Amino acid sequence: MLALPESQIDLAKVKLTIDHMIDPSVDVNAYLKQLDTMAAEVRTRFPANPSSRDKLEALRTYLYQAGPWNGNQPFAYDMADLNGQNLRGRLLTNYLSTRKGNCVSMPMLFLILGRKVGLDLSLSAAPEHYFIKYRDEAGKVYNLETTSGAGFTRDVWMRQQRPMTDLAIKNGVYMQSATDRQTVLMMSVALLEFYSHEKREGPRVGLSVMLLQHSPNFVPAMLHWANASLRMRQSEFEGKYPTPSHIPLELRRRYMELAQENRYWWDKAVSLGWQVPPPGV
Template structure:
């Protein structure tokens, strides 16, 4: 898809990365069937609402499907899964296939599914990045960009995102955050997932580096990929150092590559969002959901309807 041999297909890209994690055991026809079923119901919802003439009808339908209590989602809206929301212990927590089964996900799987559904209906939805976060952008009826947040359903303004995500002025000037991704950049993001899934199973090695380098050719300003490449090189350096007889040629080559990778990180103007701040933001989502009655205050489980 990236080299032009096949047209970009975000739905298939997402499936391929998730299936690879499970050793190729997922069924693409079944996955497509689930998405098609949703699309059929949402097209009917749009028709019943009488809004087929609006270009954002598909966006409204996808948002309604994911956040409201309606027959199409079996009266069970999609909620935030606070258990291992970064996928450190279990990378499959990031998966759209997991989200479809459980109706609970995170700031990775929720916008991914929204984009897949919109494209299945024939509407446009674009991924956008913030520190440790993914959300959606789409053009409204006046052709102005609208932000769509699915962790705490709403339509935040750019100023809110900048403040809550602690995005620096330099990062904004370098255009590393808050821009709608192209289709190839979105596919490159799924390659980040492919590399992370592999890393969670087997650790860092040349495969992670190969995937990162390939994806970065098509999305050079992707902070998660740049970080992943730097972390992979550092891990490979440390592994070589621990050997009884380190290969100095390999060691010095990887050290040089790591210095270059860190220079790329610094050149982009990237600064870590403090983990405490991110935790606070995630907890604010939880508090807001409690206020809206989406989770019980005693055990934080979704209310069954």
């Protein structure tokens, strides 16, 4: 999918395919049809000759306000998982079935449906958080916070809620309108988290390598590679040998490579302006 020309990337299919890799019971084609049906239902709420703002309000109402159009069951934040620690909560399919989501699944659905009904939307990132960038007919760009009814949010408010460095913004780590290819990378973070949860460090490093080949400054892949290297060093060596000097000579190169990868990718992320999020973020 990353090898496709930008114009041929289908974000709905990408997200559902990644969900299927995490949960093989996911029927990609069935959910694609459901998304098409939902988009058609949103379009029925348009006035004649709708403006971009008309389309935006129709989508907001369809998703977040209770009514017959959504069976009086609007989509909402999952208050039982406030910090988004439940991996299933990152799946679009889980959000569609439960109507409870988080700052990963909620902007993904808004992005996909919004694109289908003709809105100029893109995904963006803040520390431990995704949100939406909306461009109107005049070319003005607004932040939309999909965990709160897709309300308008200023950059300054976002930075107050999720502290980030000027350097990270300058280097495109945060607050940028992602291209579709960059959005595929952002969607792939759920798969990295799945590999981490399952302690599948080899696939986690392999996916990180591939993502960094497509975007050398993609910080989430750096952090996952650093953490996977640390875990492999711990499992392969630190639980078996009292000190590094006890490691057999033929294994010391492997030990040093893992230590160097851990430090290199951590330092690289920091050099781009990333910082450890404060507690609660």
